[in-house]
Amino acid sequence: MIDARDTLGRHEILLIGANGFLGKVLLALLLARFPHFRHLHVVMRPKRRLSPQQRFEREVLASPPLEAVLERFGRSRIPERITVHAGDLGEPDCGLSEEALEALAGRVGLVINCAGLVEFFPPVDDSFATNVDGVEHVIGLVRRLGAKLLHVSTCFVCGEADGLIEESEPILGFYPRRKGPRDQGFRHDREIRYMRERIAEIYHAAGLNRGDRRPREITQKLSDLGLQRAYQWGWTNTYTYTKSLGEQLIAAEEDLEYAIVRPAIVEAALEFPLPGWVEGGRTAVPLVMMAMSGLRHWAVREDAPMEVVPVDLAVSAILIAGVMLLNGCAEQVYHVSTADVNPIYYGDLIRMLYREYRRRRRSGNGGFRLPVPPLGVRVLTPEEARRRGELQQKTITLLQQWATDTRRLMERNGLPGVQGVRRLATRLRQTGLRIMVRDQALDLYRPFMHDNRFIFESENIRAAWRRLREEDQRKLPWNPEQIDWRDYWINREVEGVRKWVRAESALGV
Numbered sequence: 001m002i003d004a005r006d007t008l009g010r011h012e013i014l015l016i017g018a019n020g021f022l023g024k025v026l027l028a029l030l031l032a033r034f035p036h037f038r039h040l041h042v043v044m045r046p047k048r049r050l051s052p053q054q055r056f057e058r059e060v061l062a063s064p065p066l067e068a069v070l071e072r073f074g075r076s077r078i079p080e081r082i083t084v085h086a087g088d089l090g091e092p093d094c095g096l097s098e099e100a101l102e103a104l105a106g107r108v109g110l111v112i113n114c115a116g117l118v119e120f121f122p123p124v125d126d127s128f129a130t131n132v133d134g135v136e137h138v139i140g141l142v143r144r145l146g147a148k149l150l151h152v153s154t155c156f157v158c159g160e161a162d163g164l165i166e167e168s169e170p171i172l173g174f175y176p177r178r179k180g181p182r183d184q185g186f187r188h189d190r191e192i193r194y195m196r197e198r199i200a201e202i203y204h205a206a207g208l209n210r211g212d213r214r215p216r217e218i219t220q221k222l223s224d225l226g227l228q229r230a231y232q233w234g235w236t237n238t239y240t241y242t243k244s245l246g247e248q249l250i251a252a253e254e255d256l257e258y259a260i261v262r263p264a265i266v267e268a269a270l271e272f273p274l275p276g277w278v279e280g281g282r283t284a285v286p287l288v289m290m291a292m293s294g295l296r297h298w299a300v301r302e303d304a305p306m307e308v309v310p311v312d313l314a315v316s317a318i319l320i321a322g323v324m325l326l327n328g329c330a331e332q333v334y335h336v337s338t339a340d341v342n343p344i345y346y347g348d349l350i351r352m353l354y355r356e357y358r359r360r361r362r363s364g365n366g367g368f369r370l371p372v373p374p375l376g377v378r379v380l381t382p383e384e385a386r387r388r389g390e391l392q393q394k395t396i397t398l399l400q401q402w403a404t405d406t407r408r409l410m411e412r413n414g415l416p417g418v419q420g421v422r423r424l425a426t427r428l429r430q431t432g433l434r435i436m437v438r439d440q441a442l443d444l445y446r447p448f449m450h451d452n453r454f455i456f457e458s459e460n461i462r463a464a465w466r467r468l469r470e471e472d473q474r475k476l477p478w479n480p481e482q483i484d485w486r487d488y489w490i491n492r493e494v495e496g497v498r499k500w501v502r503a504e505s506a507l508g509v
């Protein structure tokens with residue numbers, strides 16, 4: 001039996017990424033369930049003229065997840081239990097001062113790297129800065145401190161896939177199009193060197209230094225480079241490609257005690273810190289918003305499960321893996337997902353959300369009963385979806401032309417109603433923009449909804465959870481098999497998005 005309470009009471013932890021979606025919930029869970037944790041060091045960079053301490057207070061302590069637990073923990077205890085250090089993943093030893101490094105060496109038992117650039121198609125040098133160079137710097141820091149490393153990655157480092165992805169797949173030398181264990185075609189060190197050279201060439205040719213403001217065409221070139229390289233090896237985007245490189249850097253280290261936790265798509269909380277707590281538009285939030293505004297046509301693979309995990313289960317798993325690592329009994333990789341025991345399929349999900357959309361219209365949310373569309377969901381091929389989008393755009397363009405001609409005609413002849421036609425033209429322009437944003441968003445999710453089928457084996461976290469004492473099992477739940485997906489999607493995710501994520505009207509097509 002592993003005693004999480006005792007472990008966390010004995011070891012100091014250093015957390016990078018505390019102000020992120022996962023980082024905040026992780027911190028809240030520690031405060032709420034293990035209030036006698038020994039000490040937490042948080043590394044943050046200054047930003048927008050705020051010092052790390054100011055950012056910690058505004059972005060972390062004043063955020064809903066922390067607000068929800070701070071009263072019980074006691075605000076006055078924060079300064080004695082949590083120390084904020086200035087640092088940046090972009091610098092050696094994560095930019096910690098020599099003084100801080102000396103003070104922390106031998107004291108910190110575990111470094112949790114929960115920082116990452118989660119954008120799918122960013123300029124590749126930005127992605128490298130956090131997900132590759134950043135990991136190199138974290139490794140340097142962990143070595144300086146004599147600590148162990150718990151690194152948060154993603155299940156989707158597997159790239160293109162169709163079926164079960166095992167946790168035992170070797171990390172080093174992995175690339176999605178690998179032709180078996182003998183295939184030595186990918187070397188992360190060669191790949192990283194190659195990309196650094198290409199990035200330097202792009203900057204050099206443009207007469208720019210790193211950190212200079214980039215003209216738009218250079219940003220585009222850097223984004224294209226990342227994508228082209230990711231696709232060439234079989235990764236789905238620049239994010240998963242660079243996250244895999246980061247993992248390979250860790251796996252190549254000798255005598256480094258580490259564990260890699262790979263969550264799937266992290267979504268709204270089941271219960272903790274608040275039912276439905278969710279943040280940002282990186283996750284499936286845009287899809288939920290589109291579904292709840294009545295999107296009926298979807299290019300999805302109906303029999304593919306959507307690999308999601310509620311954020312409270314994801315951070316619970318991170319802490320469990322951290323506890324295992326501190327006790328010297330961690331596995332190398334922990335998939336943190338749901339479909340291997342309790343899948344929710346895309347076909348069922350979009351129909352369920354569409355039914356809910358119709359129900360809400362029928363029952364008259366906000367007092368008005370709205371007409372309910374008579375037709376149900378239609379599943380399209382990506383090609384059909386593309387043609388449909390093009391047709392919609394063409395129709396909008398024609399209507400816009402008609403509105404412009406009509407307005408001119410009315411103005412020339414002094415006819416009334418010009419304002420009305422102007423308003424119509426504005427509406428048409430907005431609709432055209434919304435369709436464009438919708439189609440771009442659907443394209444972004446296409447590898448996950450249509451092109452691949454992922455089922456992540458999550459046996460290691462199940463086994464680790466079973467090793468915890470009963471009291472710790474309650475504090476660090478891992479029970480995806482018990483999720484009622486209908487209840488979750490309607491009462492947690494949809495409600496969470498409505499409550500916590502500001503409606504992005506651009507997606508309300």
Ligand SMILES: NC(=O)c1ccc[n+]([C@@H]2O[C@H](COP(=O)([O-])OP(=O)(O)OC[C@H]3O[C@@H](n4cnc5c(N)ncnc54)[C@H](OP(=O)(O)O)[C@@H]3O)[C@@H](O)[C@H]2O)c1
Pocket residue numbers: 016017018019020021022023044045047087088089090113114115116117118129130134152153154155243262263264265266267282283
């Ligand atoms: N969200 C998901 O669905 C999901 C799914 C699977 C895996 N993950 C992984 O989980 C981790 C956390 O994700 P998240 O959703 O919490 O991301 P997030 O909300 O975007 O937070 C990212 C965190 O990383 C920090 N960071 C980025 N670059 C940094 C740098 N150069 N120096 C210092 N800090 C830096 C950010 O700090 P600043 O505010 O200073 O930028 C922020 O604290 C990532 O590694 C991600 O790959 C996330």
